[in-house]
Amino acid sequence: MKKTQGVTIAAVALAPFVVFAAFPLPIVALPAIGEDLGVGIAELNLLVSGYALGIGALLLTGGALADRYGAGRVWIGAMAAFALLSAACAVATSVPLLVGARIAAGAAGAALLASSLSLVVQAVEPQRRARAMALWGAAIGAGLSTGPVGAGIALEFGRWRPALAVLAAVAAVAALLGVIALPARRGAAMGRFDLVGTLLLSVGLGGLILGISWVGGGLAPRVWIAFGIAVLLLPTFVLQQRRRPVPLFDVALLRIPSYAGGLVAGLALALSLLSMLVLLGPFLQIVFGLSPLQAGLWFLPATLLSTLVALFGARIGARFSLRARLASGLGLSAVGLAALAFVRPDWTFALLLPGFLACGLGMGLANPALGAAAVVGVPPERSGVAAGAANTARQLGNALGIAVLGAIIHAGALVSARGKLPVAADLLAAGDLRGAAAVTAPDVVQAAYAVSQTAGVRLALEVSAVVALVGAVAAAFLLRPRPVAPAVEPAVALTRP
Known part of the structure; x- marks a missing residue:
């Protein structure tokens, strides 16, 4: 056994x-x-x-x-x-x-x-x-x-x-x-499989995620089509589910404090730290001149620390509540992102390391707690849907975070470039170094590009730190102890309440 x-x-x-x-x-x-x-x-x-x-x-x-x-x-x-x-x-x-x-x-x-x-x-x-x-x-x-x-x-x-x-x-x-x-x-799920609801939800969410992912490149026709599909199908899905005796997603799950708090915390983590990790990779290669392998190795302390901390998740969960782990995980992520927001083009790995380590520690505390929040207290026959909904919120957060933070990086870079090299500002903000070099000296272009991209990344890091901090406060509020009458023991007990 x-x-x-x-x-x-x-x-x-x-x-x-x-x-x-x-x-x-x-x-x-x-x-x-x-x-x-x-x-x-x-x-x-x-x-x-x-x-x-x-x-x-x-x-x-x-x-x-x-x-x-x-x-x-x-x-x-x-x-x-x-x-x-x-x-x-x-x-x-x-x-x-x-x-x-x-x-x-x-x-x-x-x-x-x-x-x-x-x-x-x-x-x-x-x-x-x-x-x-x-x-x-x-x-x-x-x-x-x-x-x-x-x-x-x-x-x-x-x-x-x-x-x-x-x-x-x-x-x-x-x-x-x-x-x-x-x-x-x-x-143990009961009732017939809801094929119509599945198609409505999957295609509707697909349109929403695509629209969010594409909007950073401008309001092209494909963006409107993607959002149009989402606007049409997702409300249809809600109406269709209201007529079913066994809906695909039971909104009663949102009344479980740990589940609702985990949903908000997961969304905040995806909008902030996880999205910034994706955007920092190309930045390190372009501005710091790292190879793909070097860029991956620079992230390694954060991800390894996250892994090590999460491995002790069972012991940590026995001593600290779900509320404490989610709030502190997001809070430490906010501290790490804020520390990285001081980055300059001439920084070394040692200067970035404290911020990376704080982010890794926060992620290591939050990830096991988010997994537990997705199923703790949820009836076993609905555990799959509950876990799927929680992870869906994180994927929507990733798509939205990458699109919004990417747009912030572009806007910050454009403002900086207009101050440093007005003649090629739009080209620099878009990362078109070849086009910018055609209108001015290449060495000037490279220096201005590094400064402008760094300005954009710093602004995005500041915004993501605020999002993580707001997520920490929201998780702490949603998971605060409430005086309740004695109730039936939760179906799944993974951590301290």
Whole structure:
């Protein structure tokens, strides 16, 4: 029994590891991918946003499938699909094939995240659930550090495909182990599967995430189309759900204080720290002149500290409440982001390290607590949907955060460039160094570009620090102790209340 439980807990952790390793992996490789496929970097934006699209649009659906067909079954199927789709990315010979495989891999990742949290409720003994959630949170940090570093190592040899192939191999081995050891029993969800509601929600959320991701490039027709789809389908989904005896998402879950607080905290973390980590990667390469591998290594202290802190999540959870961990995690993230907001183009790694470490510590405290908040007190038969909804909020936060903070970086860079080099300000803010060099001296362009981009990043870091701090205060307020009458013991007890 203990051996089976150990494999199940390993499966719980493997899901966020492969999903979050795949998310940032192509970011550092975009120039190499564009050169290999003969396209510009701008045409590859969907490699990043498309993956988030697949995750965000299908998370709630993945949770519903886990509740109906069993978390173990869905986990195995999703991991096998993730392996096949990652392999398809590795051998893709055109942009449409590569982007399509990435979106589909994101959808498989959605089912993995939702089913892995549902496994905690459906298949892990109560006394071992805190340990499972600690590993789940640690795996996020491990994945975020492994993806960019793995891609950087592959790019040192001039190749980007091996990094995706290795990820596919890891997922394939995990799927085989899951077939051997994971429980294959069906879930306890009642009623017919809501195919119409699933389609309305998935396509509606997909339009919303795409619209948010694209709006940073201006209000082009595709932005209006994406938002139009969301505006049409999401209200239709709400009306359709009100007529169903068993809705796809039970709004009564929002009355659970830990769930509502975790939802807000997860959204704030995604809007601030997780979005800035994505945007800081290209900044370090362009302004500091780092290689993809060097940029990945600069982030390593933060992600490793996050992993180590999360590994002690069970012990921390036994001593500190969910409220304390979420509030302090977001608060430390705010401190780290504020420290990084003093960055200058001539800074060294040592000057950035304190801010990175504070961010890593905050992320390590928050991630296991967010996973616990998504399922604590939730009935087992609704645990998949609850986990899917919580992760959907984080993916929407990522898409919105990257778009908004990216626009802030552009605006801050434009203001700075107009003060430093008015003749090429628009080109500098857009990152078009070649065009800027055509109107003035290249050395002047490079210096002005570094200063203007740094000004934009500093402004975005300041905004993200405020968002994290507001999230900390909101989590503390929503999770504050309330005097209540004695009630039935929660269905899932993972941490102290």
